Every structure is written in structure tokens, then in C-alpha cells.
Amino acid sequence: MEGVLDEPDPQILSRARRGDTGAFEVLVRAYQADVWRLSLHLTGDYNLADDITQDAFIRVFRFLPRYRGDSKFSTWVFAITRNCALDELRRSKRRQVLADRAKMERRVEEVEHATGVEVRDAIAALPLELREPLVLIDMLGESYRDAAKVLGSPEGTVKSRVHRARQQLAEVLGASAKENHDEA
Amino acid sequence: MRPETTCSEVRGDLSALIDGELSSERAAIVEAHLAGCASCRAEEASLRAVRRLVRVQAVEDIPDLAPKIMARIAAGRVQALDPWRERFRIAAVSAAAAALIVLGASLPFDRTGDIAAASDITHEVRAAARVIDQYRATFQIVERGWHPDVPVRRMTADISFRSPEDLRLEVRDRTEYPSEQWPPNDVSLVATSAKWWIEEPSSCPPAALPQCASPVTWAGVTERRVVVDRQPFDGSSSLPTDIVLPLETLASAESFDVEGTATITGRRAYELHLPYRHAVPLVKALQAGGAWREFHPLDPVALWIDAETWFPLAFEVTAGTSPDRALWAERLELDDRPGATLLRVTATRFSEPVGAPSDIFRVPSRGLERDGGFTETIDVDVPEPTYVAGLRPYRYGQTAEGHQLATYTEGMNYLKVVSGTRLVSASALQAAEEIELPGDKGVAYYLPATETLGRRIDLIVGRDGVIQLHTNLPRAELIRIAASLPTGGRAVMDRFVKGSGVTIQRVDLPGAFDTFRFSAEPGYMPSGYEARSAMRAVTIDGVRTLTVYLRQAEAEFDGLGIRIVQSAPVDFLPPSSEEFVEVRIGEHVGRWAAERGELEWLDGHTYRAVSVPSVDLYTAVRIAESM
Numbered sequence: 001m002e003g004v005l006d007e008p009d010p011q012i013l014s015r016a017r018r019g020d021t022g023a024f025e026v027l028v029r030a031y032q033a034d035v036w037r038l039s040l041h042l043t044g045d046y047n048l049a050d051d052i053t054q055d056a057f058i059r060v061f062r063f064l065p066r067y068r069g070d071s072k073f074s075t076w077v078f079a080i081t082r083n084c085a086l087d088e089l090r091r092s093k094r095r096q097v098l099a100d101r102a103k104m105e106r107r108v109e110e111v112e113h114a115t116g117v118e119v120r121d122a123i124a125a126l127p128l129e130l131r132e133p134l135v136l137i138d139m140l141g142e143s144y145r146d147a148a149k150v151l152g153s154p155e156g157t158v159k160s161r162v163h164r165a166r167q168q169l170a171e172v173l174g175a176s177a178k179e180n181h182d183e184a
Numbered sequence: 185m186r187p188e189t190t191c192s193e194v195r196g197d198l199s200a201l202i203d204g205e206l207s208s209e210r211a212a213i214v215e216a217h218l219a220g221c222a223s224c225r226a227e228e229a230s231l232r233a234v235r236r237l238v239r240v241q242a243v244e245d246i247p248d249l250a251p252k253i254m255a256r257i258a259a260g261r262v263q264a265l266d267p268w269r270e271r272f273r274i275a276a277v278s279a280a281a282a283a284l285i286v287l288g289a290s291l292p293f294d295r296t297g298d299i300a301a302a303s304d305i306t307h308e309v310r311a312a313a314r315v316i317d318q319y320r321a322t323f324q325i326v327e328r329g330w331h332p333d334v335p336v337r338r339m340t341a342d343i344s345f346r347s348p349e350d351l352r353l354e355v356r357d358r359t360e361y362p363s364e365q366w367p368p369n370d371v372s373l374v375a376t377s378a379k380w381w382i383e384e385p386s387s388c389p390p391a392a393l394p395q396c397a398s399p400v401t402w403a404g405v406t407e408r409r410v411v412v413d414r415q416p417f418d419g420s421s422s423l424p425t426d427i428v429l430p431l432e433t434l435a436s437a438e439s440f441d442v443e444g445t446a447t448i449t450g451r452r453a454y455e456l457h458l459p460y461r462h463a464v465p466l467v468k469a470l471q472a473g474g475a476w477r478e479f480h481p482l483d484p485v486a487l488w489i490d491a492e493t494w495f496p497l498a499f500e501v502t503a504g505t506s507p508d509r510a511l512w513a514e515r516l517e518l519d520d521r522p523g524a525t526l527l528r529v530t531a532t533r534f535s536e537p538v539g540a541p542s543d544i545f546r547v548p549s550r551g552l553e554r555d556g557g558f559t560e561t562i563d564v565d566v567p568e569p570t571y572v573a574g575l576r577p578y579r580y581g582q583t584a585e586g587h588q589l590a591t592y593t594e595g596m597n598y599l600k601v602v603s604g605t606r607l608v609s610a611s612a613l614q615a616a617e618e619i620e621l622p623g624d625k626g627v628a629y630y631l632p633a634t635e636t637l638g639r640r641i642d643l644i645v646g647r648d649g650v651i652q653l654h655t656n657l658p659r660a661e662l663i664r665i666a667a668s669l670p671t672g673g674r675a676v677m678d679r680f681v682k683g684s685g686v687t688i689q690r691v692d693l694p695g696a697f698d699t700f701r702f703s704a705e706p707g708y709m710p711s712g713y714e715a716r717s718a719m720r721a722v723t724i725d726g727v728r729t730l731t732v733y734l735r736q737a738e739a740e741f742d743g744l745g746i747r748i749v750q751s752a753p754v755d756f757l758p759p760s761s762e763e764f765v766e767v768r769i770g771e772h773v774g775r776w777a778a779e780r781g782e783l784e785w786l787d788g789h790t791y792r793a794v795s796v797p798s799v800d801l802y803t804a805v806r807i808a809e810s811m
Contacts, residue, residue: 021257028250036246050247057253087315119237137203138238144205163199163231166238170230173237 042085056081130165302437312494313596321534330477348593350545371473379547380411380421384473408551419637427469435738438712453488464741481798557584566590571668600654607650617716626672633739643673691718708810742797754791
């Protein structure tokens with residue numbers, strides 16, 4: 001499935017914890033796609049996503065000695081990413097950017113099916129608290145439990161929010177969702 | 185087959201069913217319902233379709249950022265945390281995430297076109313304090329009325345800050361003084377977590393200038409002091425961080441008004457109005473050393489705060505206009521025209537640099553040395569709160585007195601946990617608020633922030649153990665942190681007898697004013713004040729006294745709040761050698777000791793006194809007349 005990562009090799013992890021940059025680069029390469037996607041969908045801005053991804057990995061590197069395996073590594077990395085993204089949102093007050101379609105479409109690949117853009121816009125239009133669990137669960141393949149850890153909210157909240165997110169999307173996408181379903 | 189469960193019971197579970205997140209029992213129930221309910225099946229199908237669409241979305245043109253990340257790490261700008269920090273137990277930190285999660289709900293408030301409410305600004309400044317990393321700014325200072333011979337002084341101040349505790353402040357005096365005898369008001373302050381250094385002109389009372397200063401070079405009249413082994417977030421060598429972000433100045437939404445928006449140095453700003461007594465940490469931030477003019481507690485202050493970064497862009501103190509203020513100025517021999525601008529501070533530039541040159545915060549070691557007595561060690565036994573508001577473990581060690589301490593920080597925010605015996609005496613907690621901690625954690629004693637110390641909670645544990653929490657987080661957070669300590673607190677001895685035979689006892693709130701038949705309750709309290717502590721005392725010859733402290737919730741920069749003392753039987757006001765002013769309070773004549781800010785009067789055989797901070801007679805009379 002899309003976005004589901006195996007836990008990192010314990011040896012790589014332990015070398016990275018001791019400051020081995022080669023080992024850390026292995027982790028960056030394994031996780032950067034998901035970190036970037038999470039950043040993008042939380043902020044809706046490609047440039048911010050690039051910045052946040054970098055900042056998040058810098059923080060991961062700094063705090064790695066403190067990661068002690070209480071959670072999955074990906075969960076821990078996503079929590080840090082989310083913090084960087086929220087910091088960035090707070091700092092640059094770019095919430096309005098979320099609704100800024102022009103930016104969202106800027107780098108959309110031309111080959112992509114038109115429905116893709118529509119869905120992307122619909123996701124971007126969700127309120128942050130619904131978008132967060134949706135992105136974590138559907139795009140990054142996190143379980144409800146791990147998503148709850150990343151978000152620091154109860155599992156029940158995550159469950160009802162991802163459900164509400166999908167309901168809202170179903171409403172917005174109505175026709176195209178059905179169409180897609182019928183094809184399938 | 186008829187569904188045994190209703191649609192509404194099942195629908196909320198449909199997403200979880202699709203995701204395989206339901207227990208097998210629950211899944212079976214939902215599946216059974218679906219088998220017999222076409223409309224729920226349609227809903228499920230639509231949710232599945234959406235889920236698939238979202239998952240297909242996951243294909244993106246993802247940039248490879250690894251080279252940039254690795255370059256930043258290789259450039260040495262990033263270092264992994266010290267290994268000693270790693271040894272600190274992060275209280276099981278629910279998935280390490282809790283320690284890093286920043287107030288998910290505190291996104292920028294929507295202020296399109298609206299004037300932000302004071303509480304929004306308080307909230308935003310707090311949020312900004314949490315994320316601040318580095319800051320540099322230059323301010324221009326124009327001060328009037330410092331000395332009769334020097335009507336105007338002009339200075340510049342450069343400030344650099346790196347969270348949580350590195351700071352450098354340079355004040356350079358550009359004033360043209362009447363002669364070279366006058367010492368320039370040049371001040372330098374450099375501090376890091378362990379060391380603190382200041383260079384300033386020797387203190388000469390303005391009235392004694394210029395004779396008091398040595399005329400040749402300033403070498404002999406410049407003082408240098410250094411604190412080594414400084415305790416983290418030490419109040420006696422504190423850092424003037426309110427000029428970076430006015431966290432304490434704006435700690436309580438009740439202490440300032442939002443006047444409107446303005447454009448200051450090309451930036452959108454909120455204009456806030458507050459009396460000097462609430463703005464002390466901000467105004468005094470650039471006055472960490474040297475000689476400066478005084479302000480009356482009620483002198484109006486206007487502050488322009490950047491609407492985006494929440495950094496202060498400018499502030500201005502003007503002379504108040506009350507008769508009370510005129511008396512005060514006369515006493516200090518100040519010749520201020522009411523309404524005149526006394527101080528104006530304007531930022532000429534500010535930035536949040538990434539990676540300042542590391543020698544900016546190098547602390548010089550010349551100077552009169554004081555040992556802060558702090559020994560850094562990981563071998564401390566400090567009770568650990570399970571909730572630390574997302575702050576990260578920082579430094580810990582032992583004080584000269586043998587108290588153990590642990591600190592936590594994030595951005596500008598800090599929490600200090602100190603544990604030891606005989607940290608505080610019972611009488612010192614009289615003016616503190618007794619708080620019932622949530623979760624049956626007993627009681628704790630709360631004190632608002634002062635000019636140099638953070639908000640504080642004391643827990644009395646065991647026979648003479650004390651756990652003290654110091655922080656610049658809001659009161660509500662502090663209480664939550666205190667309640668998450670492994671040990672609960674107990675009440676200070678309920679009743680104690682002083683050497684002189686006076687029995688003192690804490691009185692429950694509310695209803696404290698009903699303690700004695702003679703005690704009266706004021707109908708008026710200034711905004712932000714509440715009765716937070718009350719004590720009753722009885723002397724051996726039967727004089728009973730009720731003392732009630734009215735205090736603010738977050739911060740008080742002017743003493744112990746408002747104190748109301750009522751005593752009976754008393755037949756005359758205690759003799760006093762002080763100068764006082766006679767004041768009419770309803771049908772009684774009282775006396776006002778301006779120096780102490782106390783209004784006293786006799787009401788039959790009852791003595792009443794209202795002590796107001798910040799020598800404000802108007803407030804005292806208003807409270808007195810409402811009793």
C-alpha cells in the first residue's frame with residue numbers, strides 16, 4: 001500500500017543516533033517523501049513543504065539521541081514534522097494559502113488525471129483538524145493508533161475525524177466519487 | 185433480514201470498518217447491519233470510493249531534499265543533543281510526541297479587518313514565545329526629564345537573543361552632555377546559561393551629578409560584575425527578554441487595552457495602552473543597568489506590537505495627569521509637564537537570524553565576581569511532572585544550598601522544578617493563594633510573577649520538604665504541571681503561633697470578609713484583582729485582625745497586590761513619624777502615607793487599612809469608600 005514504511009534497520013538507527021551522518025542520510029532518503037507529503041498537505045504550499053521537510057530532518061537529527069523507541073520511528077518523525085509545519089503556519093500566518101488554488105495547481109503534473117486536481121483541492125479545503133488525520137491515515141498509511149500519537153489526541157477523536165473528513169470529501173466530490181466507484 | 189442495529193449507530197463506524205480498525209465483534213455487528221441495509225451500503229461504498237481517491241492522490245513529484253539536509257548538517261550548524269540530556273528520563277513521554285507537540289489548537293486567530301481582542305494578543309505572544317529561536321534588533325531611545333541640566337538624552341540599544349538563555353544587550357549613549365564630567369550611560373550585558381556579565385556606570389544619584397562621577401576617565405566609574413555558575417533562569421541575574429517578546433507585560437489580557445492598529449516603521453502594528461505598572465518588564469528591559477529616570481506607576485504607556493511577529497516595534501511613556509502623580513513628582517523633584525512624552529523607544533530594525541556568529545554570546549570574565557553556586561549534574565533527585573506543557577528537558581543540577589533542580593524549556597518558555605528542605609517559611613506563604621490541585625493532589629501555594637521572577641507554585645511535602653515550580657507559562661498551565669507531580673502537596677500548618685503570642689490562621693475564601701462581625705467587604709476591586717489569600721490573627725490581649733490579599737492572576741510588578749487589614753478593638757491610629765496626607769473617606773478622615781501607599785482610618789473601634797501597590801491614592805479611596 002501507498003506510504004507504509006517498514007521500521008528502520010536498528011543498526012542504521014543506532015549509528016545515526018551516535019551522529020553518523022551516513023546512516024542518517026539513509027533515514028532521510030527513506031522518510032523524506034512522506035515527510036514532504038505531510039508538510040505539503042498541512043500547509044498547502046510547495047515552497048513551505050520544502051522548508052519544513054528540511055527543518056523537520058534537522059530537528060530529527062538533533063533529537064535523535066532522545067528517541068527511545070516508545071513509538072514507531074515514522075510516528076515520531078511525523079510528530080516532529082507536524083510541529084514544524086504548525087510552527088511555520090503560526091510564524092508565517094499563511095493559513096489563507098491553504099485555500100489558494102493557484103499555488104496548489106502550479107506543480108501538478110500535466111499527465112495526471114483531471115480528477116486528481118479536483119480531489120487535491122477538496123482535501124486542501126478541509127479544515128486542518130480533519131485534514132491531518134486523513135493525510136496521516138490515507139496517504140501515509142498510519143494506523144488510527146499511530147495517527148493519534150502524532151496528533152496528540154485520543155484514538156476516538158482520530159476515528160471520528162477521519163470519518164468526517166471522508167464524509168465531507170464524499171459530499172464535495174459527489175459525482176466523481178460515484179463514477180470512480182462504478183468503474184471499479 | 186432485519187438489521188438489529190440502527191443506521192445512526194453503524195454509520196460512525198463505517199470508516200473504521202473500511203480501515204480494518206474495528207474489533208472483530210464490532211465489525212461483525214456492522215457487517216450484519218450492512219447486509220440488510222441498502223442505504224448504509226451506499227454510504228460505505230461512497231466512503232470506500234473517497235478513500236481510494238485520496239490514496240491514489242499520494243503520487244507526487246517529490247523533490248529530493250537529502251543533499252540540502254545533509255549539507256546543513258555537515259556545515260556544523262546542527263549538532264545532536266548532548267548525550268547527558270539523553271539520560272534524562274522524559275516521563276514516558278507518550279511516544280516522544282507529547283514533548284514536541286505545540287498547542288495544536290493555537291493557530292493564528294482570524295483577524296481579517298477586526299481589532300484583535302486583548303486575549304488573542306496574549307495568546308499569540310505566548311505562541312510566539314514558544315517558537316522563537318533567535319532575535320536581533322536595534323532600538324532608538326529618547327528620554328526626557330532625567331536631570332534638570334540634561335533635558336534630553338538619546339541612546340541606541342542593540343539586543344541579540346538566542347533561546348532560551350543567551351542574551352546580549354549594548355546600550356550606547358549618544359547624548360551631548362553639558363561637560364565631559366558627565367558619565368555616558370553606556371551599558372553592556374552578556375549572558376549565557378551559566379554566566380552573566382554586566383558593565384555599567386557606577387551608580388551616582390542624578391542629584392549628585394556631575395560632581396559624584398570621577399572626571400578623568402570613566403575607567404574608575406565603570407562597574408563590571410560577573411556571575412559564574414549561574415542557576416538556570418535565575419531571578420537575581422535575570423534576562424530582560426520582554427523587549428524581545430513582551431511575554432510578562434502582556435501575560436494577562438486584563439492589564440492592557442487594544443486601542444487599534446497603526447503602521448509603525450512600515451509594519452502593521454497593534455497599539456496597546458497600559459499603565460506603567462503593568463509595563464515594567466518591557467520599559468525596564470533596556471534599562472538592565474545604568475541610570476534612568478523614574479516613572480509613576482500610572483503613567484500611560486502606549487506599545488506598538490508587530491501584528492505578524494509580535495515583536496515590540498515601539499513604546500512610549502507619557503506623564504500622567506492625576507494630582508496624585510503631581511505629588512509624587514514633587515517628592516522626587518521631577519519637573520514633568522502632564523501629558524509630556526518622557527520616553528520613546530523605537531525599533532529601527534529587527535530580524536530572526538539563522539545562525540548568529542557564535543562569539544556574540546561570549547561572556548567576558550573581567551569584573552567583580554559572584555558565584556551563583558550552581559553545579560550542573562545529572563545526578564539529581566527532583567520529582568518529575570508527567571505534564572510539562574511540551575517543554576523539553578534542559579539543565580539540571582544542584583544549588584549552593586543543596587537544593588536540587590531540573591529545568592525544561594522551549595523557545596523562550598521555561599519551567600524550573602526545585603526540590604529541597606526549608607525552601608520557604610510558612611509565613612512567607614501568607615500572601616500566596618492556596619489552590620486545590622485537580623485530581624486529589626492536595627494543595628499548592630501560588631504566587632504571580634514579579635518583575636524578575638516567574639509565576640511560582642510551592643508544594644509542601646512530608647515534614648519540611650518543598651517542591652517549587654517556577655515558570656513563565658500561564659497560571660493555568662502551571663497548575664496543570666503541579667497536579668502532574670508524583671507527590672501531592674499538603675497545607676502549611678493550619679494555625680501557628682508567632683513568638684509574640686499572636687495566633688495566625690488561614691481563612692477560607694470566599695466569605696473571608698465575613699470572618700469577624702467588624703470586618704467589611706469592599707464593593708469595588710480594581711479590574712484583574714481578586715481576594716486570593718486571607719489570614720486571621722488574634723493577639724493575647726484579644727485584638728483580632730483580618731488581613732485579605734487581593735491579587736492578580738498572572739503577574740504583579742508592584743509588590744504584594746492590594747492588602748486590606750481590619751482590626752478591632754482599636755481606639756486610635758498607631759502613631760507614625762511619616763509624612764501623610766489627610767483624606768476624607770465617606771464620613772471618616774483617614775491618613776494616606778504616600779511612601780508606603782497605605783490608607784488608614786478608624787471606623788468606630790475598628791481600624792481599617794488599604795495598601796495599594798504603586799502608590800495610587802485614587803484606587804485606595806475608591807476601595808475604602810466601597811467598604
